[in-house]
Ligand SMILES: Cc1cc2nc3c(=O)[nH]c(=O)nc-3n(C[C@H](O)[C@H](O)[C@H](O)COP(=O)(O)OP(=O)(O)OC[C@H]3O[C@@H](n4cnc5c(N)ncnc54)[C@H](O)[C@@H]3O)c2cc1C
């Protein structure tokens with residue numbers, strides 16, 4: 001039962017929950033609170049759907065789909081397909097804009113239909129329960145018992161490589177302002193966005209150089225070295241230049257491009273530079289500082305494990321607080337914070353349940369506890385592996401680069417997590433996530449009848465020898481009710 005009773009007397013603008021920001025964190029929080037019976041308003045100062053819908057996950061997915069099709073078709077050129085497939089960059093950018101517009105046009109309507117009061121305008125907190133909204137249709141003041149902040153993040157700036165929106169772009173400029181395919185691009189930052197957009201540009205025909213200050217790609221994501229090495233090899237094979245362990249130390253913008261100096265003494269000249277070195281909290285303009293809400297050294301909002309800030313009754317979700325930055329992490333936060341805001345602090349944030357997917361020259365997906373974290377949590381991690389070279393589906397598709405690695409506890413067969421690299425990894429990871437939350441352990445996979453050929457049957461193939469060895473040993477098998485994904489909920 002909701003703690004908020006609809007029979008309580010309210011003024012017209014009095015609400016149970018006000019959510020600020022309509023990205024994945026904000027809209028999911030608003031929906032979750034509304035589903036709990038709360039009266040909810042959602043305030044957005046920019047485009048409905050936030051970064052994810054307008055300049056992140058959605059447009060990127062449309063572009064990467066095209067890049068993947070180009071690569072797949074060309075890999076089968078002469079194997080039943082005839083001719084080289086090439087991308088049309090302006091048409092691709094127009095296509096992704098149509099995809100976004102088709103969703104965003106109905107977004108506020110959809111939210112309103114679900115009972116959420118959607119307000120266009122900039123929110124500011126007057127006190128811990130009062131939100132002033134300055135919008136195109138005038139000013140409104142909202143009273144709420146709980147406030148959920150979901151104000152997101154913006155691109156980090158590079159002092160030696162300042163974005164001007166013309167020659168030196170960030171991901172926002174890339175999505176809105178790049179109208180012609182650059183002949184050459186330097187991508188600064190080999191993280192999620194750099195690997196994804198770098199792959200897209202390469203497949204469309206740009207000469208791409210990726211510079212990353214760490215000595216391997218996707219270094220901030222605690223991925224198995226095998227996964228990132230495979231991605232690096234693939235990039236090199238496709239013709240992308242990798243400058244790893246190197247930084248940009250200087251740039252000079254000219255009429256025909258950007259001259260760049262690197263920390264290893266190297267130099268280069270590129271038509272465009274794309275700076276994607278992470279994101280930092282957006283200055284929200286909410287006035288939270290004055291209300292006792294604390295921030296960490298980088299400006300992220302501090303929260304408890306219940307996602308409540310240091311000001312009781314104000315919660316924070318998604319990219320504006322520390323933790324993984326992805327739409328699905330924001331969805332997770334939103335569910336936790338909205339539930340706690342309506343029913344009292346019960347649910348804890350736990351990112352072991354949140355998968356990560358990178359969609360680049362290879363798809364890389366992980367979930368749960370990988371080796372180090374599994375050991376730290378007191379398990380004896382053992383690895384079940386399958387290589388896609390042995391996969392019938394992969395051979396049939398002529399796309400056999402990748403592997404499945406399932407981490408389990410050697411003593412009990414309990415599933416802890418894993419990593420999948422290869423086609424469809426971002427879909428397969430859901431089955432691994434479900435398995436990690438089941439009480440069947442390794443037997444979750446061995447009890448399934450898989451269609452053949454399928455990507456999923458390789459999950460079964462990977463664990464088979466281990467499941468059989470544990471069964472043969474007569475050891476005390478999996479202890480139902482202890483889930484790896486419950487270990488170590490974040491504070
Ligand atoms: C290029 C790119 C590709 C990405 N691809 C993926 C992907 O494939 N999968 C994935 O899971 N993640 C992806 N991400 C990450 C994902 O987009 C973010 O993690 C996600 O959008 C965070 O959601 P959020 O709700 O915290 O914030 P946001 O989506 O940033 O939304 C915050 C909203 O708050 C609004 N706001 C701020 N201040 C105020 C105020 N004072 N009043 C009213 N409104 C305010 C802003 O206008 C904004 O709309 C990608 C990111 C980028 C940049």
Ligand SMILES: NC(=O)c1ccc[n+]([C@@H]2O[C@H](COP(=O)([O-])OP(=O)(O)OC[C@H]3O[C@@H](n4cnc5c(N)ncnc54)[C@H](O)[C@@H]3O)[C@@H](O)[C@H]2O)c1
Nearest residue numbers: 189190191192193194212213219276277278279325326357
């Ligand atoms: N599929 C997804 O879930 C997805 C997709 C895209 C983005 N995102 C999220 O959006 C956020 C932003 O993505 P991003 O790629 O900008 O950030 P990121 O944190 O993923 O990667 C930034 C990279 O830039 C490198 N870097 C930092 N400073 C540098 C410098 N001066 N020179 C060279 N390299 C430097 C870092 O070492 C890191 O590898 C991330 O948190 C990411 O997880 C998620």
